[in-house]
Amino acid sequence: MLLTISTTHSPATDLGFLLVKHPDRPQSVETTGGTAYVWYPEATPARCTVALLLDVDPVELARPSKGQRSPDNFSLGRYVNDRPYAASSLLTVALGKVFRSALKGASRDRPELVDVALPLEIEVSALPCRGGVKVVEQLFAPLGWAVTATPVPLDPAFPDWGDSRYVQLRLTGRRKLAEALNHLYVLLPVLDDAKHYWVSEDEVDKLLRAGEGWLAGHPVKELITRRYLANRRSLALSALERLQAASDELETTDEPEEVDESERKKPLVKLPTEAVLAALAESGAARVLDLGCGPGTLLLELMADRRYIEIVGADVSSASLRIAERRLKLDRLPERQRGRIKLVQSALTYHDDRLKGYDAAVLMEVIEHLDEVRLPALERAVFGHANPATVIVTTPNVEYNVRYEGLAHEHLRHDDHRFEWTRAQFAAWAARVAEAYGYDAHIRPVGDVDPEVGSPTQLAFFRKAA
Structure with a gap:
């Protein structure tokens, strides 16, 4: 060879x-x-x-x-x-x-x-x-x-x-x-x-060492992980969990510039979660969908808040759902607590009757992972078919990327992002969707607002029109 x-x-x-x-x-x-x-x-x-x-x-x-x-x-x-x-x-x-x-x-x-x-x-x-x-x-x-x-x-x-x-x-x-x-x-x-x-646990270490800096953001990381580890499910799950933890830690420390400890801002990765939780509390929702839940970052917060009596995490990736299940420790929860949450595998561009009838649906940092041509299918499935009373959507503000040192102008924040919108593009999309499906839409900044380029992330708060 x-x-x-x-x-x-x-x-x-x-x-x-x-x-x-x-x-x-x-x-x-x-x-x-x-x-x-x-x-x-x-x-x-x-x-x-x-x-x-x-x-x-x-x-x-x-x-x-x-x-x-x-x-x-x-x-x-x-x-x-x-x-x-x-x-x-x-x-x-x-x-x-x-x-x-x-x-x-x-x-x-x-x-x-x-x-x-x-x-x-x-x-x-x-x-x-x-x-x-x-x-x-x-x-x-x-x-x-x-x-x-x-x-x-x-x-x-x-x-x-x-x-x-x-x-x-x-x-x-x-x-x-x-x-x-x-x-x-x-x-x-x-x-x-x-x-x-023979493939053993040390192969996970080799994979993560060789994949440092690129594997966590690869769009087919699950395929890579599974095949590299000889399709051994336990090893693949262990690797994916560690990749997710490393990715979370990297985003947590990802700040535009050096600041004094006394002036240090909240990590960017936490901002969408906090903004979504605040919007959900404002909506009064008790039964919530986390669409594109990934490894369960938001689900952990929802489970810790007793106001949410029914929680559904939906994702197209079975591997992400298994990681979420382990992070939530579902097998150890008391029966009453376990009954509050359900994980389902579902593609958000298809109609799924299991997702109908909920108070609120969250799409937190999800839409940018779809090709733009697939967004109308997501809109029909979420706003039209599932039709919750409230929909909360967050997505990066591409204008803010210039504040990140080392991020080239033409590059997106994540290798798996298919697009990132300006504030005007996001507002126009939200207005069109609201009019088409009978919602009122309000755009909110997420994070500190820069006078020139806006906030790092943006949120659309959709409520059923009166």
């Missing part, structure tokens, strides 16, 4: 310093089931390419490790397979061993280059891909890569046979080398959807 990484950074041979592999000295490293070879097919100031070839011995790989018993039955598949030719978790093991310091983002000789985004081109000659080209794009495109995935035909001489499950992968983009290597480390075995070694 062959992997190449190229750059046109000037001088391009700096790649060797970052990888701690000299362009003039080919190297070999013993790794799981075979030998990894590293060399540079091209090394000039204009362009430099490093190649990693993993030569797998399937016979050696099939032998039991020390202390293990040999299998009772001979299986030809243990010896005749695609492991010597196709990228898999074995390649990520080799990456971790051969480019260990580069994965960690460390360079003794060129430390100033570690945080530089380099123009990179990565190619994998044969990559097994469960789910086809679409899955490759779902995994790499949100990370900023331009993706070219070319299906490999079963047999070029017989095109009618169609394509194999393998693709030739080419990624291009400007990234830090450590980021690129960690993307590969996590996503190559996800595409293969197989681990060629």
